[in-house]
Amino acid sequence: MAKVALDDITLEINDGEFIGLIGHTGSGKSTLIQHLNALIKPTSGEILLNGADINADKTKLKTIRQKVGLVFQYPEHQLFEMTVYKDVCYGPTNLGLSSDEIDKRAKKALETVGLGEEVYEKSPFELSGGQKRRAAIAGILAMQPQVLVLDEPTAGLDPKGRDEILNAIKEMHKRLGIIVILVSHSMEDVARLVDRIIVMHQGKIAVTGTPKEVFGQAEMLESIGLAAPQVSYVMMGLKEKGFDVPADVYTIDEATEVLYALLKQVK
Amino acid sequence: MIRDITIGQYYMVDSPIHRLDPRLKLIATFVYVICLFAINDIYTYSFSILVLALVIAASKVPLKFIMRGIKSIFIIIILTAIINVLTTKGTHVLYELGWFTVTMEGVHMAAKMVIRLIMLIVSSSLLTLTTTPIQLTDGIEYLLKPFQKIGVPSHEIAMMMTIALRFIPTLLDETDKIMKAQQARGADFETGGLMQKAKSLVPILVPLFISAFRRADELAMAMEARCYHGGDNRTRMNTMVLQKTDYYAMAVVCLFVVCIFTIMLVM
Numbered sequence: 001m002a003k004v005a006l007d008d009i010t011l012e013i014n015d016g017e018f019i020g021l022i023g024h025t026g027s028g029k030s031t032l033i034q035h036l037n038a039l040i041k042p043t044s045g046e047i048l049l050n051g052a053d054i055n056a057d058k059t060k061l062k063t064i065r066q067k068v069g070l071v072f073q074y075p076e077h078q079l080f081e082m083t084v085y086k087d088v089c090y091g092p093t094n095l096g097l098s099s100d101e102i103d104k105r106a107k108k109a110l111e112t113v114g115l116g117e118e119v120y121e122k123s124p125f126e127l128s129g130g131q132k133r134r135a136a137i138a139g140i141l142a143m144q145p146q147v148l149v150l151d152e153p154t155a156g157l158d159p160k161g162r163d164e165i166l167n168a169i170k171e172m173h174k175r176l177g178i179i180v181i182l183v184s185h186s187m188e189d190v191a192r193l194v195d196r197i198i199v200m201h202q203g204k205i206a207v208t209g210t211p212k213e214v215f216g217q218a219e220m221l222e223s224i225g226l227a228a229p230q231v232s233y234v235m236m237g238l239k240e241k242g243f244d245v246p247a248d249v250y251t252i253d254e255a256t257e258v259l260y261a262l263l264k265q266v267k
Numbered sequence: 268m269i270r271d272i273t274i275g276q277y278y279m280v281d282s283p284i285h286r287l288d289p290r291l292k293l294i295a296t297f298v299y300v301i302c303l304f305a306i307n308d309i310y311t312y313s314f315s316i317l318v319l320a321l322v323i324a325a326s327k328v329p330l331k332f333i334m335r336g337i338k339s340i341f342i343i344i345i346l347t348a349i350i351n352v353l354t355t356k357g358t359h360v361l362y363e364l365g366w367f368t369v370t371m372e373g374v375h376m377a378a379k380m381v382i383r384l385i386m387l388i389v390s391s392s393l394l395t396l397t398t399t400p401i402q403l404t405d406g407i408e409y410l411l412k413p414f415q416k417i418g419v420p421s422h423e424i425a426m427m428m429t430i431a432l433r434f435i436p437t438l439l440d441e442t443d444k445i446m447k448a449q450q451a452r453g454a455d456f457e458t459g460g461l462m463q464k465a466k467s468l469v470p471i472l473v474p475l476f477i478s479a480f481r482r483a484d485e486l487a488m489a490m491e492a493r494c495y496h497g498g499d500n501r502t503r504m505n506t507m508v509l510q511k512t513d514y515y516a517m518a519v520v521c522l523f524v525v526c527i528f529t530i531m532l533v534m
Contacts, residue, residue: 034447037451039447039450039451062453062455065450065451065452065453066453069451070451071451072444072447072448072451075448077444077445077448077474077477077478078445078448078449078452078470078474079474080469080470080473080474090449090452090454090470091452091453094452094453094454094455095453125477139452140451140452143452143453
């Protein structure tokens with residue numbers, strides 16, 4: 001019997017949204033996102049991009065992959081060119097653009113991820129882990145997608161590299177106004193960044209909603225192998241001890257404010 | 268899909284042949300193949316075919332799987348037949364075709380060669396069909412041990428084979444991932460001429476080689492960390508012990524050789 005990887009998925013993503021996709025290992029996140037740019041074709045059902053089925057016309061695959069940029073896990077493993085600049089040019093070159101346009105897009109993409117001119121002519125293998133990853137993300141950005149999907153972009157990076165990547169993604173979303181879909185295992189990152197969370201469990205969408213709506217159901221999340229952000233447990237603990245704190249605090253910044261106010265009160 | 272490629276063709280089923288000691292199977296196949304080159308007349312041929320048929324029946328491997336091996340060398344078989352028919356000199360001329368003469372002897376020779384080739388392939392693929400790659404390498408390691416004295420690194424050879432086999436699925440997975448990642452950047456592996464296609468392999472091969480080297484490095488480290496230092500004084504988890512059935516099988520092999528030579532002497 002064939003194993004069903006994804007089952008009964010219905011979801012709509014609107015322009016300009018920042019989506020967080022979370023779920024336990026093997027819940028179908030990676031499979032789902034590979035459907036979004038037609039790397040995997042659904043056995044049944046359809047995927048609409050701006051109202052048109054992306055699998056309808058085989059000859060338009062390149063256009064689809066240009067519009068939906070997919071950054072895989074450990075994207076630095078796909079770097080292959082002699083220089084960072086050339087590697088970023090690979091995507092736009094495949095689209096058959098003019099060399100002026102390629103140059104413009106590559107430079108803009110590298111700038112967006114915060115890589116300066118000093119690395120253009122360096123071998124991508126000389127860069128640090130965080131820089132490599134940003135170069136790889138620039139390779140996708142240079143195709144100027146309308147939707148940017150990132151599969152665990154911070155996996156295996158140190159805190160500094162992680163913050164650099166996440167800030168770059170946040171900036172991009174703000175500046176370019178594109179849809180960003182972020183697959184992540186870090187509830188903290190998701191809570192801090194996204195507008196809406198999609199929770200996957202065993203190939204299905206378990207729940208979807210704003211961070212506050214989703215993280216409010218900590219018990220349900222725990223039952224499917226996830227958790228709410230750490231700070232919300234601090235808040236819960238304080239509440240149990242009889243302190244007057246709101247229960248729906250999910251980011252460090254919010255928590256700092258609340259706790260600061262609480263400290264003043266207690267004094 | 269790329270993952271469907273199977274290397275090694277082990278057919279999993281429980282049969283007396285599967286259960287035999289791999290060392291014995293290796294030797295038996297070796298002996299049988301040598302006999303195939305010794306036999307020359309219809310009696311020994313039919314006896315060898317009969318024995319092979321009995322072994323196939325005992326192995327419970329469907330004929331379909333065994334025939335698959337022949338399919339891959341079909342062209343070689345046809346070529347052998349044609350060359351033998353056309354070039355063997357003889358007295359019984361059946362047909363004249365320009366420079367070539369087809370003789371009765373030629374047809375006989377061709378038939379013999381073809382049958383010999385098929386039996387060769389069938390007997391050796393029966394070995395790989397009934398023995399797991401790991402068992403095979405264990406067997407080879409053991410059988411090469413006597414040659415250590417003249418400088419054959421038997422343990423190292425076996426270890427290399429085991430590691431190579433172990434990494435085939437890993438590298439296939441990796442290739443699949445890299446291909447998808449480059450496709451997401453608009454790579455096209457299907458269209459274009461030969462040069463175009465060869466060029467489009469670079470973005471796959473470079474990352475693949477880099478990751479293979481990285482993996483090799485990591486594996487070497489991990490092995491050293493566990494104090495691996497080659498074959499001396501290493502004990503194994505599964506020691507090969509000859510069972511009763513192995514001795515019976517050994518007797519059958521000896522009996523087969525004796526029979527072949529008796530028939531050859533008598534006839």
